[in-house]
Amino acid sequence: xAYIEREVEKEIGKWLDSREIVAMRGPRQCGKTTLLMRxxxxxxxxxxxxxxxxxxxxEDDLAKMKFEENPKEFIEFSMTTGGKNYFLLxxxxxxxxxxxxxxxxxxxxxxxxxxxxxxxxxxxTDMGKYLVGRIIFLDIHxxxxxxxxxxxxxxxxELYSKLRISLRDKRVRLTKTVFxxxxxxxxxxxxxxxxxxxxxxxHDRNRKKELLKGLFITYIEKDIVGLYGKQYREKVVxxxxxxxxxxxxxxxxxxLSRNAGLSYHDVRNIMPLLExxxxxxxxxxxxxxxxxELRKNPKIYFVDFGMRNHIMEAFDKIDFxxxxxxxxxxxxxxxxxxxxxxxxxxxxxxxxxxHGREIIPVExxxxxxVTRSFRSFIESYSPGKAFIxxxxxxxxxxxxxxxxxxxxxxxx
Numbered sequence: 001x002a003y004i005e006r007e008v009e010k011e012i013g014k015w016l017d018s019r020e021i022v023a024m025r026g027p028r029q030c031g032k033t034t035l036l037m038r039x040x041x042x043x044x045x046x047x048x049x050x051x052x053x054x055x056x057x058x059e060d061d062l063a064k065m066k067f068e069e070n071p072k073e074f075i076e077f078s079m080t081t082g083g084k085n086y087f088l089l090x091x092x093x094x095x096x097x098x099x100x101x102x103x104x105x106x107x108x109x110x111x112x113x114x115x116x117x118x119x120x121x122x123x124x125t126d127m128g129k130y131l132v133g134r135i136i137f138l139d140i141h142x143x144x145x146x147x148x149x150x151x152x153x154x155x156x157x158e159l160y161s162k163l164r165i166s167l168r169d170k171r172v173r174l175t176k177t178v179f180x181x182x183x184x185x186x187x188x189x190x191x192x193x194x195x196x197x198x199x200x201x202x203h204d205r206n207r208k209k210e211l212l213k214g215l216f217i218t219y220i221e222k223d224i225v226g227l228y229g230k231q232y233r234e235k236v237v238x239x240x241x242x243x244x245x246x247x248x249x250x251x252x253x254x255x256l257s258r259n260a261g262l263s264y265h266d267v268r269n270i271m272p273l274l275e276x277x278x279x280x281x282x283x284x285x286x287x288x289x290x291x292x293e294l295r296k297n298p299k300i301y302f303v304d305f306g307m308r309n310h311i312m313e314a315f316d317k318i319d320f321x322x323x324x325x326x327x328x329x330x331x332x333x334x335x336x337x338x339x340x341x342x343x344x345x346x347x348x349x350x351x352x353x354x355h356g357r358e359i360i361p362v363e364x365x366x367x368x369x370v371t372r373s374f375r376s377f378i379e380s381y382s383p384g385k386a387f388i389x390x391x392x393x394x395x396x397x398x399x400x401x402x403x404x405x406x407x408x409x410x411x412x
């Protein structure tokens with residue numbers, strides 16, 4: 001598979017020469033190991049000799065045992081003279097006391113630069129308490145829509161780059177294209193089979209489904225059973241099915257418990273694991289009025305659409321309307337903290353993002369429409385701009401002094 005440049009590379013480049021440990025966390029097979037190899041190439045292009053770049057995968061039990069027994073000796077044995085050494089440590093979630101051991105290495109070797117990856121957020125975040133001021137976390141997800149288009153057809157990537165809007169800009173430029181149907185067809189493929197690199201680059205649709213099946217089995221056996229125990233295997237599958245059917249809805253533990261056929265206690269314990277292992281996102285509510293606005297229950301979205309469709313066994317009968325919302329959430333989350341808004345009177349806006357002091361509401365509709373709920377949010381918070389994202393319509397209008405931008409999903 002030809003290498004597909006990742007958007008996160010620019011951020012990684014900022015930290016290549018810094019002292020801090022760079023920790024890249026994300027789901028299995030989203031491209032973390034490939035990024036480590038890319039880092040090695042970036043270092044070589046800067047004149048770093050290959051002998052000073054060291055890769056270790058801690059899925060290798062022998063390497064894991066050696067590092068756990070004596071991390072200082074492990075690092076010192078590999079180091080070569082002649083400048084800074086670079087250690088690319090893959091799958092560190094398998095290490096016992098990873099944070100404590102990496103702190104020892106960091107404090108012992110000023111000429112060692114460390115990059116680590118892991119597929120379980122909980123363990124990597126816990127690691128951070130030992131490495132305060134010593135570590136930078138970067139979340140790595142499967143392909144964004146831009147990266148998907150880059151893998152599919154460079155001409156569509158170039159077109160998308162020209163059309164793409166920024167929610168941060170004061171003035172949003174909208175450009176029409178006669179190729180919108182083409183972009184929407186590609187978007188529907190993206191929403192059907194998802195964004196894992198290996199799935200995206202596979203052309204055969206049946207093989208795409210088989211790859212997703214394999215990814216799901218690997219996730220259950222390694223990230224769930226391997227880290228948390230066999231007792232979670234069936235419970236996680238049942239809860240994920242309940243989440244898939246509830247995607248985009250406001251949920252609570254009682255509802256999920258009933259739909260999954262699990263105890264309330266099980267749901268409380270397992271939901272954080274699903275977030276920490278990068279399968280779902282839980283979006284919390286935006287509120288300022290503590291009397292009238294919801295402050296507790298989350299909405300559920302999936303990190304990868306193909307994984308969600310596999311769990312639902314829904315490749316032949318896909319409801320794109322809920323996947324559009326999931327898509328918008330995932331693209332927004334790459335840049336912003338994303339919340340939703342709902343009042344106790346059930347007035348609702350799909351997403352609210354905060355950019356500095358600016359509050360920006362975002363609605364997701366198959367066809368553009370200014371709803372009563374959208375107007376209510378604008379009246380309550382007086383945002384400078386708002387967005388209605390839809391399949392084909394494009395334009396701008398004013399609602400109570402707020403500039404409302406109407407743009408296709410394939411523009412974000």
